[in-house]
Amino acid sequence: MRFRQLPQPTQWAAFALLGLVLFLIWDQYFWWKLRDEYAFGFIVPLFVAYVLFERWPRLAKGLIGDADTQEAASNPSSDGPASTFSSLLEKALITISVLMVAGGFVSFFAGSLYRAMEGQNLISSNFLAFGFANILLGGAFLYSGKKADGTPNPLKERWHLALLFLFPALIWMLSVPMFNAVYKTISTFLMNKVAVVVYHSFDLLGYAVVREGSVLKLPLGDVGVEDACSGIRSLTACLFAGSFLGSVYFDKLWKKVFLVGTAMVFAFINNIFRSLFLTAWAYAKGPTGLDTHVIVWGQDLGNVHDFTGWVVLGLTVICLLALVKLFSIRLEYELKPGETL
Template structure:
């Protein structure tokens, strides 16, 4: 890379940081205080690794400035202004990614932007979902998890009565709150499977299967966690549903989700090998 290109990149980075400093500061603050999006700290680094991972391919792309980048930047600024006027943080933060895409297109060309579209899109994982959308997803997940868990607990002979997202046992009541809806593990697992799918050496449809598998896996493991918590509360005592055991169960279930994703990856790779062996014979 020529020195003039390095200077250009540094100037653009400085200008971008200056324009979005307030937005970036508030976003990082949300990562600190909102446990649902604490994984946001890792997303830029993972996206950077995605770019580094494809560096050999990127070096082969000719750098040709494209005027279309100006229009993308203007659109990004319009999204930012709209978000600022409407006090909508999600739009203001999303505009950063749009503007960054425009800068890449203007500085290095649309071919480079196309090659970097996945790492750029991945950055959306670091932006907290608007509360109105979050609640639309979290509450149905709470009800679903509570219903399946209560049915499973009943199957093992433990008396349970479900009232909305509250499970009434003989010795205690368990509320499936927002943190127990599974959406927190879902967002984190989507971020991890997205990176894993991008870096894995499998076909495109298998990458999508890996990425989307985070949804059923996160929901299923969360139901298992709630079911086990309810059983322990009934058999051991109410204290088993709170404190250290509750926190540890969350980590164990999330780790189980990661293992299931990896097992799915192994299965997908074997499907490809089996198909090739069959065609060879």
Template sequence: MTVAECLKHHRVQFLLVLLILAAVYWSVVPEMVQQWYEDENYSHGFVVPLIAGYFAYERRKDLASVLAEPWWPGLLLVVAGLMQLVVGWLGTEFFTMRSSLVVTLCGMTLFLLGKRLFRLMLLPLAYLLFMVPLPYIIYDMVAFPLKLFVTRVSIATLKLMGVVVMREGNIIMLPFTTLEVADACSGIRSLISLLALAVAYAFFLEMGQLRRGLLILAAIPIAISANALRVIGTGVLAQYWGARAAEGFFHEFAGLAVFVVAIALMIGLGSLLSRGKGGAA
């Protein structure tokens, strides 16, 4: 029996399973969506399920025709996901609770429809992890050294450009104003969003796995470099226009412009990597 036939024949049972899953995660998912709305670092969360759905849609013919062969060990993964949810709930650890949804979905796919379908659904399911906000302890562990790195690079570049500047931690001191390299300028926000976009973009292109991996990894230096450029540009303008260059409209516009530049660089790199034999590694 194919997956399409199985879903049609057991549609009531599958609907019941989905209703139970929705009831179990009723309080988890809405709170995660609220964080997407309130926290700019994770606003990309709104598009992640859509992209994951598109990945599944692209495979719809293969998914419908593959044989449904329920794999009983998948039930252990379902139990592991539900236990992860309980542990996260007891410890009020949101990342554990939210990521357990992906684990549970993987287990249900294996248990109900089998390993062949799971292989086809692995990318869409794994991509859903991008919608789960990181624990702030991990976020801070990444953001802090990035801030210091971007500050050092910016200071060195500004000095080469003849700008009189000094550094204290992540503080850039200019003759007429002082700038702070905050989390938004560290590149962590762009990095998270750009990685999610890079994975999607890499799998839309016709290229080998090695090139896909290279394109995805390139999102890291691209995001960091683009934000360093933002800080350098702000420092140069602040030298002549003071603190106004780092506040209000310019600050918001610079953040958007930097992200657009980062996307353009990623698209350009993807175009280069996809040239020639698209399937070659």
């Protein structure tokens, strides 16, 4: 087993991180069970384990090495000023990593202490998740300085090894509820934007609709956008889907960031369509019509409101998969004799 070939300090660090993860799971389990929009947290540990398993060959190669990397490391090259800049940059990154690990332990300890004093609460859960992310990312860079045989890792290799832990580190900050003030700010912003788009859409089509804040007054009754969902729930789930897909399918950081950003855009746009549909449904059948259950092949799929929420999530994931496929296409063209580009 190649894990046993790792330096003993690295092995102990891995076991310590595993202990922190188990504590993190125990802490966040409460929120996954309490809030439906964070139910995806139950599969987060499985997805993290899959990502680490899938990346283990690259991690092992960077931390343990092979014949080629050992031979290259035994013949380092010097580039004069470029080498000096690289050395300064490495020292700066090491300093940042040390601060991240130290700050991460302070945050994790503070979260644990506050949880012990006050019980389950959002402050301690967010401090724990934030602390673990800093410990893992900072520690990944620090412990990748040398391979198992003592040969130093180039700065570029250390950077790429640390980035391999980006998803396993940051996903825990997404699977715990955000602070209530932040949640309320984002939710209110989304509700107002959705209400404005829906109002103007119906107004342009000639339907009688009056908007008062996030409430739409329809002929058969009032509908609040909060009843049609502001979109923050689907936004959270889609961010998780985008993060996982970007982590698994893409190596370049800009592609990962772009996919996560696109997931947010897709979630918002699809939720607009959902809100338009729900408003049209309430316009025709009244607000109580939103409680109508969807029955497919004898199976109760929930009321119209909840069912369309799952549809939005499914459509967003399909859009993300299509984008992943598009980004994975490599254009190849074989020139025939006499042809030029």
